[in-house]
Every structure is written in structure tokens, then in C-alpha cells.
Amino acid sequence: MELRQVRYFLAVAEELHFGRAAERLHIVQATVSQQIRRLERELGVTLFDRTTRSVALTPAGSVFVPKARALVAAEQAALEAMAAIRAERTALIRVGTNVGLGVRLERLLDALAHRAPDLTVELVSAAPADRLQRVRDGELDAAFVRGVTRSPGLELIPVWSEHLVVALPASHPLATREGVRLADLAGMPLRIAPREANPHLVDLLLDACRSAGFEPVLGPPFTTDQDTLAAIGAGRSHWTVFYATQAALLPATRTVFRPFTGPAPTMPTYLAVREGATARGLAALLDACHRVA
Numbered sequence: 001m002e003l004r005q006v007r008y009f010l011a012v013a014e015e016l017h018f019g020r021a022a023e024r025l026h027i028v029q030a031t032v033s034q035q036i037r038r039l040e041r042e043l044g045v046t047l048f049d050r051t052t053r054s055v056a057l058t059p060a061g062s063v064f065v066p067k068a069r070a071l072v073a074a075e076q077a078a079l080e081a082m083a084a085i086r087a088e089r090t091a092l093i094r095v096g097t098n099v100g101l102g103v104r105l106e107r108l109l110d111a112l113a114h115r116a117p118d119l120t121v122e123l124v125s126a127a128p129a130d131r132l133q134r135v136r137d138g139e140l141d142a143a144f145v146r147g148v149t150r151s152p153g154l155e156l157i158p159v160w161s162e163h164l165v166v167a168l169p170a171s172h173p174l175a176t177r178e179g180v181r182l183a184d185l186a187g188m189p190l191r192i193a194p195r196e197a198n199p200h201l202v203d204l205l206l207d208a209c210r211s212a213g214f215e216p217v218l219g220p221p222f223t224t225d226q227d228t229l230a231a232i233g234a235g236r237s238h239w240t241v242f243y244a245t246q247a248a249l250l251p252a253t254r255t256v257f258r259p260f261t262g263p264a265p266t267m268p269t270y271l272a273v274r275e276g277a278t279a280r281g282l283a284a285l286l287d288a289c290h291r292v293a
Contacts, residue, residue: 003075005039006068008032009047013065016055024152026129079138093281094122096131096143096272100162102245104292111288119281135272142285143272147200155277156270157286160293164205164241164265165257169232179261182212189219191228191240201267205241208265229255243267 011021012032022029040047047061057065097105112121124131124140131143136153148156166185168175174184186209195202209216219238222228225246232238233254242250247257271289273282 001039001042002035003071005035006071008035009039009061009064010068010072012036012048012055013057013061013068016057018055026133076138083138091116091118091281092120092122093142093285094124094140095285096124096126096134096140098128098131098144098146099125100243100246101144102243103248104160104245107292108288111291112284115287115291116281116284119284121281132272135274138274141273141277142282144269145272146267146269147204148270148272149268151272153275154272155275156272158268159271159286159289160269162267162269163244163259164267165244165247165259167229167232167240167242167247167252167255167257169235169237170252170254170256171235172237175256175258177258180258181262182208182260182264183214185209185216185239186212186214187217189236189238190216191219191222191232191238193222201241204265204267208263211263225250241265 008021008025011025012018015021015024018029018032018036022032025032036047043060043064045060045064046058047064049056049058101108109121112119124134124143126134128145128148131140131145132148132151132154134140135143144159145151145156146162150156166180168180174180190205190209192202192205206216220231222240225242228240229250229252232240235254242257244257244259250257271286
């Protein structure tokens with residue numbers, strides 16, 4: 001029996017719906033169903049009565065609920081005890097980061113070193129959903145996320161808003177301007193990541209284009225910073241966007257970065273922490289965030 005199976009069981013027991021439980025756990029429904037079946041085989045009992053219309057606890061399932069909660073509580077107590085030992089041994093804060101923090105991350109680390117010189121910062125790069133789950137599990141003390149406004153079990157503290165800039169071929173007529181209106185880009189193919197890879201940025205940008213009066217023409221997808229900038233710089237009339245703090249660190253020889261004029265899309269950034277978290281260094285981290293906002 002694995003603890004993740006126990007957590008999956010509790011989610012289904014509380015939701016009485018495999019789909020909602022999967023959404024709450026940020027995994028696919030098939031995984032939840034598979035792990036529940038494995039748990040039932042290991043325990044030798046049926047935990048849920050399933051029909052096409054409903055899910056209900058069996059008598060065995062009802063008996064297992066408080067036992068499962070005790071197991072999860074014991075796991076959490078063990079994690080917190082080990083976290084306390086780590087905090088006593090060294091002042092360490094583990095922070096999940098996201099792509100595109102750019103110069104802001106450097107300024108943040110400088111501000112944090114000034115505010116708490118004895119604090120060691122461990123930066124962890126991971127996908128957004130994985131970052132949030134690691135904060136819930138206590139593997140990370142905090143994580144930066146963009147666009148997410150709600151996440152169960154976590155407090156999302158707004159720290160700053162990221163401005164977007166447009167990347168254009170240096171040879172394009174718009175490159176001679178100090179700033180570019182979003183509407184000026186209508187008709188030019190947009191290179192953007194697939195929505196499933198970055199839904200918050202894609203939705204933000206598409207909504208901004210529609211507010212500017214046009215539906216963007218989608219070109220080849222955004223792949224990597226290097227390859228996408230190289231393709232744009234080759235002279236094709238394509239455009240994409242970067243966070244301004246990220247663009248400040250990128251080489252631009254055959255491409256140019258220009259700010260948006262008029263209504264410009266901005267992305268809110270949050271610091272995700274566990275509700276009621278008291279890890280050493282969080283106060284210093286938040287103070288550093290506000291200093292570089």
C-alpha cells in the first residue's frame with residue numbers, strides 16, 4: 001500500500017466522484033481509478049460501489065476512511081518533524097522557479113542575501129503543476145507561479161506583474177518604432193507555445209489580441225528561446241512575446257524587443273506557500289519580492 005493510493009482514496013471518498021477527485025489531485029482520472037483498484041486488491045476488499053451514475057463508499061470503505069486520514073496525518077507530522085530538524089541544522093529555503101524570471105531573479109537573490117545573509121536558497125525548476133504539488137507536499141517552501149489564482153491547500157500571495165514585450169525581425173518596419181501597438185501585429189503570424197504547455201500565457205495573449213480587434217494568425221509553435229528567435233530573425237514576418245525581465249538577458253542581433261504601447265498584456269505572478277506555513281526564510285523572501293516588484 002502506497003501513501004499516494006491512500007490520498008487518492010480520500011479524495012474520491014470526499015468527492016464521491018472519480019472525475020472531481022482527479023481534478024482536485026491534478027492528475028488524470030484513469031490514474032485515480034487504476035490506483036484505487038490496486039489498493040482494493042492489496043486490502044482484499046471493495047472500497048467503493050460504482051455505477052455509471054454514482055459512487056458510494058462500501059461498509060469497508062467507510063471503516064477505512066478514518067484509518068486513511070490517520071495515515072495521511074502521520075505522514076504530514078513526519079514531514080514537519082524532519083523539516084524542523086533541517087531548519088535547525090541549516091537556514092535553508094527551497095523555492096520553485098519558473099522560466100522567464102530573468103533579471104528579476106538576480107535582483108531577488110541579491111535583495112534576499114542583503115536581507116538574510118545566513119539564509120541559503122535552493123532553486124528548483126519544475127513544471128507549474130509539479131511546483132505547486134511539491135509545495136503542498138512540503139518538498140518546497142514556496143514557488144513562483146504565473147496566472148494561477150487558486151490552488152487547494154495553498155496561499156497565493158501576489159508579488160508583482162510581468163510586462164510582456166514583442167519580439168520582431170530587426171528588418172521589419174515595426175522594429176524602427178520605440179513601441180508597438182498590439183493592433184499593429186494583426187495579420188502577422190504569431191509564434192506561441194501550444195495551449196496545453198502554457199495555458200495562462202496563451203489565454204492572456206489571445207484575449208488581449210481580441211480586445212485589440214483581431215484574431216491572431218497562428219504560425220509555427222514556439223519551441224525554445226534560441227530556435228524561435230533565430231527563426232524570427234531570419235526575416236520571416238513572425239512575432240512572439242517574452243517577459244520583459246527575460247528579454248533583458250536574451251541576445252538580440254537579428255531580432256528586436258519592443259514594449260507595447262497602449263493597453264498592454266501583463267501577467268500576475270504569485271508566491272505559492274502552504275496555508276499557515278512558517279518556514280524560516282519566508283518573511284525574508286516576501287520582503288525581497290516586494291523590494292524588486
